[in-house]
Amino acid sequence: MIYPFYFERDSLLHSLDPRVKIIGTLAGIAAIMLYNDPLFLIPLFFLTLISAKALGRIEIREVLRLLKPLIPIVVITIVIWPLIYKPRLEGLLFGISFSMRLLTFALLTFMLLMTTSQRDLILGFVKLGMPYEFGLTISIALRYIPTLYILTGNIMDAQKSRGWEMEKGNFLVRMKRMSAVLIPLLVASLKTAHELSIALESRALGATKKRTFLYDIEMRGKDYLAMTVLLLLFALALYVRYGLGLGHISMYG
Structure with missing residues (x-):
């Protein structure tokens, strides 16, 4: 992780x-x-x-x-x-x-x-009273923000290997060229979100209100x-x- x-x-x-x-x-x-x-x-x-x-x-x-x-x-x-x-x-x-x-x-x-x-x-956070769903949301955000950052770097490297140039042109031209990164990143993010939802449903998230923890703090x-x-x-x-x-x-x- x-x-x-x-x-x-x-x-x-x-x-x-x-x-x-x-x-x-x-x-x-x-x-x-x-x-x-x-x-x-x-x-x-x-x-x-x-x-x-x-x-x-x-x-x-x-x-x-x-x-x-x-x-x-x-x-x-x-x-x-x-x-x-x-x-x-x-x-x-x-x-x-x-x-x-x-x-x-x-x-x-x-x-x-x-x-x-x-x-x-x-x-x-959960032990302090935060609902588990909120804690899980924070956990997922902390997990996937750096992952998306690395994925963005990989996409940019792949596009540069195909002749993509980000440094040339004015601001509007550069923003237009960013679509070559944003579109693959959006597709990958949607795919990751879909796979994550399947994983959560397969584990019956939300089936019961009372939760147990494999690891606890004291x-x-x-x-x-x-x-x-x-x-x-x-x-x-x-x-x-x-x-x-x-x-x-x-x-x-």
Whole structure:
């Protein structure tokens, strides 16, 4: 099974119950939303990056590789904010703040995906109350998005071997030539969806409401301890923001 985000490592984050990591990720995202001061958000980003290295044994270069596609959005955000918000210096600060928020959100999400296998991740969502059908949908999406990405590359290579040229011509010409990739990709996707529906029906998906699992998860002592630490850190974030009034800059004076 192709699952490009997960890294098999022997670390504390890998050993935790997926429910702890899911709740921790949501709490972290909620905590980051409390602040818009770059003096807080920049250190929080690097603290999260160091935590990924220390607790998950995830190399910084591996994380930066996943964050690389977000660089254009970060640049656009930093450039646009000074143009739409005055004074321009404060607009620049807000642009940096929202960029750091985006990067930290992505980093927290990638930490969850890189330290939790697909099976554990879906089972964690189901144990938290998500309907099994929704969990299965997420599982299928995580499974077939990279598969379609690889299939697209194979189709493009096959078309190039037949003389197909994507790099030449203006934007409209290039978009027209993309039909040589999109049509085979659409046909392959429909075929895959049909085969998947047959496989699900052959296994009687939805025949009974109560499900059993071959593999199950169970909270242990270190999971409860980690959950307690996460809740305390979230409470600290609330206190710093609302008790001390730090980490927030008013946008409207």
